[in-house]
Amino acid sequence: DAKTTQPNSMESNEEEPVHLPCNHSTISGTDYIHWYRQLPSQGPEYVIHGLTSNVNNRMASLAIAEDRKSSTLILHRATLRDAAVYYCILSLETSGSRLTFGEGTQLTVNP
Amino acid sequence: NAGVTQTPKFQVLKTGQSMTLQCAQDMNHEYMSWYRQDPGMGLRLIHYSVGAGITDQGEVPNGYNVSRSTTEDFPLRLLSAAPSQTSVYFCASRTGLAGNNEQFFGPGTRLTVL
Numbered sequence: 001d002a003k004t005t006q007p008n009s010m011e012s013n014e015e016e017p018v019h020l021p022c023n024h025s026t027i028s029g030t031d032y033i034h035w036y037r038q039l040p041s042q043g044p045e046y047v048i049h050g051l052t053s054n055v056n057n058r059m060a061s062l063a064i065a066e067d068r069k070s071s072t073l074i075l076h077r078a079t080l081r082d083a084a085v086y087y088c089i090l091s092l093e094t095s096g097s098r099l100t101f102g103e104g105t106q107l108t109v110n111p
Numbered sequence: 112n113a114g115v116t117q118t119p120k121f122q123v124l125k126t127g128q129s130m131t132l133q134c135a136q137d138m139n140h141e142y143m144s145w146y147r148q149d150p151g152m153g154l155r156l157i158h159y160s161v162g163a164g165i166t167d168q169g170e171v172p173n174g175y176n177v178s179r180s181t182t183e184d185f186p187l188r189l190l191s192a193a194p195s196q197t198s199v200y201f202c203a204s205r206t207g208l209a210g211n212n213e214q215f216f217g218p219g220t221r222l223t224v225l
Binding site for chain 1: 144146153156211213217218219
């Protein structure tokens with residue numbers, strides 16, 4: 001399975017944008033890029049996913065590099081509630097329920 | 112919709128005991144999975160199911176059994192609990208086979224094996 005690499009931790013200030021990077025240099029053409037986040041003592045929560053084009057939803061934006069070897073999750077205005085572990089995951093189009101989680105990025109949001 | 116529900120929320124077992132962790136979803140999802148999360152780690156896949164009557168092993172299946180008799184339910188059985196199985200267990204479901212689908216997670220069961 002293709003792997004992802006994320007920084008262990010990042011810090012941001014409240015109401016500022018946050019850019020969370022993810023490298024996936026061995027991504028294949030059928031891998032979707034998914035982002036999930038996990039708030040303390042909760043199950044993971046879906047954030048966004050994409051294949052080739054940049055994606056926007058009510059929670060965040062996903063910017064995918066042209067060669068697809070990296071992506072960036074963008075939180076436009078961080079809130080204290082966004083403090084969580086963010087996981088960047090590659091999900092094969094033909095896989096079953098398989099999502100391979102790494103250790104993610106711990107995001108701290110300062111008031 | 113209740114989404115994905117798990118019971119119990121907390122459980123303490125003694126080594127050698129068996130138990131079943133319950134998972135149910137009311138979204139008519141075909142695909143369900145069990146993950147475990149050890150402290151400070153990401154989630155690891157234990158078993159998954161692509162539909163009623165069909166299950167398969169994930170990354171760390173040893174010591175666990177699953178069955179899928181209905182679309183809604185996907186119980187995880189610990190056959191003979193060991194301290195190494197102390198972890199938080201998450202059940203998840205999704206609607207489709209393709210990577211182009213959101214996965215929904217339950218709130219988790221925190222299991223301690225003494």
